[in-house]
Amino acid sequence: MARKRTIGDIALLAGVSKATVSRVLNQKPDVDPTTRERILRIVEEEGFVPSLTAAGLARRHSHLIGVLVPSFTWPMVPDIVCGVAEAIGLTPYELVLYSINDKTRADDKGDIIDHILASDLVAGLLSILPGLPAKHVIRLHQHGFPVVMIDDRELPSDVPWISADNQQGAYEAVCHLLKLGHRRIAHIQGPVDLYCSRQRYQGYCRALEDYGIPVDPTLVVEGLFRRKSGMEAMQKLLSLPQRQRPTAIFAASDDMAYGVIAYAEEHGIRIPDDLALVGFDGISSSAHVRPPLTTVKQPFQEMGRQGAKLLISMIELAHRQRAYIPPGAGKHATPLQPEDEQVQQIQLATSLLVRASCGARQNQAVSSIEQVT
The missing domain is CATH 3.40.50.2300 (Response regulator)
Structure with missing residues (x-):
C-alpha cells in the first residue's frame, strides 16, 4: 500500500513551506495566486486529504x-x-x-x-x-x-x-535636571528606528526648547538600550573638550544608565557629584545600583x-x-x-522616581564634569 501523503510532502512537491500549504488549505488570502493554484493542483494530483480532526480544531x-x-x-x-x-x-x-x-x-x-x-x-x-x-x-x-x-x-x-507616554516621561526627566541647574544635558538615545526612542528624544528636545536651550548635536549619542552601549556613549561624551562635556545625562534606558555608572566608576567620575544621571524604564534593579538611579518608571x-x-x-x-x-x-x-x-x-502615564543619581537632594546644580581630569 502506498504511503499516505502528508502536508510536508505537498510542501516539498510545490517548493513551498508547510505553513504556506496550510494557509491554502484553510483558504487564507495571503498567498500568491500562482502559488495557490500550483498547490491545489498538486493536492488534487496526489489525492491528498487533510486531517478532518485538524481542520475541525482550526475552525473552532x-x-x-x-x-x-x-x-x-x-x-x-x-x-x-x-x-x-x-x-x-x-x-x-x-x-x-x-x-x-x-x-x-x-x-x-x-x-x-x-x-x-x-x-x-x-x-x-x-x-x-x-x-x-x-x-x-x-x-x-x-x-x-x-x-x-x-x-x-x-x-x-x-x-x-x-x-507608556514616552515623550512626556522624557520631558519630565529632562525638566527635572534643568530645574537642578543643568544646562549641558546629554542624551543617550535608543535605536532610532524604534518609535519609543524617537519619542524620548522628542521629549528631551521639547524640555530644552522650553528652557530656551538649543539642542547640541554633540551631546546626543545613539545607543542600543544595552549596558555596553551606555559605556560606549560615555566614552564619546568624555572625548569632548572639557568645556563641552555634559554636567548631566539622560539615558533612554536603565540598562544604558548602568553602563554610564560602570564607566564612571572605572574612570573616577563621581555620580552625582561630578555628573548627574537619569534613566528610563524603572526596572526593579534601578533602586539597588550605587548610587540608586533616578529613572522614569513605565507602568x-x-x-x-x-x-x-x-x-x-x-x-x-x-x-x-x-x-x-x-x-x-x-x-x-x-x-x-x-x-x-x-x-x-x-498611552499610559509614566512617573519620575527621584533617587540619588541626579543629586536632587542637594537642591542645586551638581559640580561640572569639566573639573574631572
Missing part, C-alpha cells in the same frame, strides 16, 4: 492567546507578562508564548509570524516590544487577525497599540493588563461576527478593530 473558537516576546532576559518582559496573566486569569483564555530573540535571523522572524497565522492555534496575538518584527505583526493585522502591540510600533499603522504591568483586555475584546468581536476573513476576501478584507475605536491606541 480557540481560547488560546499568543504572546510574542523578545528574549526573556529583557528585564521588563516578566512584568508585562505578569500583567497579561492577571488580566486573563478570570477569563476562559490561556497563554501560548512565542519568543524571538536578538539572534533570530530576520527571515526566521517572518517564518515565526507565518507559523502563528497558518497554525490557527491561537485566536489572537499580543506582541510585546516587537521592534524589527513589527512589520510582520502589522501584516497579520492587515489580514484580519486580531493583534495588539505593546510598547512599540512602526508608523503609519492602525494596529491597536498600548504604550509595565498595566500595559500588559490593558493589552490583554483590548485583545480579548477584539477576539470576542471576531467570534461574534465570524470575521477572521471570508474565503476569497483577499486584499479587500477589513482588519478587525475593537468595538470602541477610541481605545485603539492607548
